[in-house]
Amino acid sequence: GNSVTQMEGPVTLSEEAFLTINCTYTATGYPSLFWYVQYPGEGLQLLLKATKADDKGSNKGFEATYRKETTSFHLEKGSVQVSDSAVYFCALSLISNNNDMRFGAGTRLTVKP
Amino acid sequence: GAVVSQHPSWVICKSGTSVKIECRSLDFQATTMFWYRQFPKQSLMLMATSNEGSKATYEQGVEKDKFLINHASLTLSTLTVTSAHPEDSSFYICSAAGTPYEQYFGPGTRLTVT
Numbered sequence: 001g002n003s004v005t006q007m008e009g010p011v012t013l014s015e016e017a018f019l020t021i022n023c024t025y026t027a028t029g030y031p032s033l034f035w036y037v038q039y040p041g042e043g044l045q046l047l048l049k050a051t052k053a054d055d056k057g058s059n060k061g062f063e064a065t066y067r068k069e070t071t072s073f074h075l076e077k078g079s080v081q082v083s084d085s086a087v088y089f090c091a092l093s094l095i096s097n098n099n100d101m102r103f104g105a106g107t108r109l110t111v112k113p
Numbered sequence: 114g115a116v117v118s119q120h121p122s123w124v125i126c127k128s129g130t131s132v133k134i135e136c137r138s139l140d141f142q143a144t145t146m147f148w149y150r151q152f153p154k155q156s157l158m159l160m161a162t163s164n165e166g167s168k169a170t171y172e173q174g175v176e177k178d179k180f181l182i183n184h185a186s187l188t189l190s191t192l193t194v195t196s197a198h199p200e201d202s203s204f205y206i207c208s209a210a211g212t213p214y215e216q217y218f219g220p221g222t223r224l225t226v227t
Binding site for chain 2: 032034036041042043044045046049089093100101102103104105106108
C-alpha cells in the first residue's frame with residue numbers, strides 16, 4: 001500500500017545548526033509529496049510540496065527534493081531558528097486515489113538558543 | 114490562499130452525549146473533505162473521506178455509526194461523534210480539497226470526553 005516513513009524524533013538542535021529530517025515513501029502510482037508543520041495546539045500548515053520527480057519544494061529556508069530513484073523527500077534547512085521548533089510531517093497524496101493523503105509519524109524538532 | 118475553519122476549536126462533553134464538529138471551506142468550493150484523528154504525539158490517521166452529496170467512505174476500523182459524517186454542501190462538512198466515551202477524546206482535524214494534489218487543513222478541534 002501507500003505509506004510514508006520518516007525519521008522519528010525527537011530532534012534537538014542548537015540555533016543555526018543544519019537540519020535534516022529523512023522521509024521515504026512507498027506508492028503504487030506517482031504521488032505528490034508534502035511537508036507539513038504543526039505548532040503546539042494548532043492544525044497543520046503546508047510547508048512545501050513537490051508534484052513530480054526532481055522537483056524541489058522550498059519555503060522559509062526549508063527545502064526538499066523529490067527523488068524518485070531513492071523514493072525519498074528529505075527535509076533540510078541550513079540554519080534553524082528557535083521559532084522552527086514544531087512537529088514536521090511528511091506526507092504523500094495520490095490523485096488517482098481521490099487525493100487520499102498518508103502521513104508519516106511526525107518528527108518533533110526542538111531548537112535551543 | 115485557501116482557508117478552512119473548524120468549529121468549535123475545543124469542546125468538553127460528558128460521556129454518552131453527542132458532539133458535532135463543523136468544517137468549512139471559507140473561500141473555495143471543496144468537492145472532497147477529509148476527517149482525521151490525531152492522538153497526542155502521534156500522526157494523523159484518516160478516518161473518512163466525503164464527497165459532496167454522497168455518503169462518506171470510512172477507513173477500516175472506523176465505526177460509521179459512531180462517527181457520522183455529513184457533506185451537505187461544497188463548503189460544509191460535519192462530523193458527529195455519537196454517544197461519546199473517554200476513549201473518543203482526541204484532536205480531530207478536517208481538510209478540504211478543491212484542486213488536485215493538495216488538501217487545505219483546518220486548525221483542528223480538541224474533544225475531551227469526561
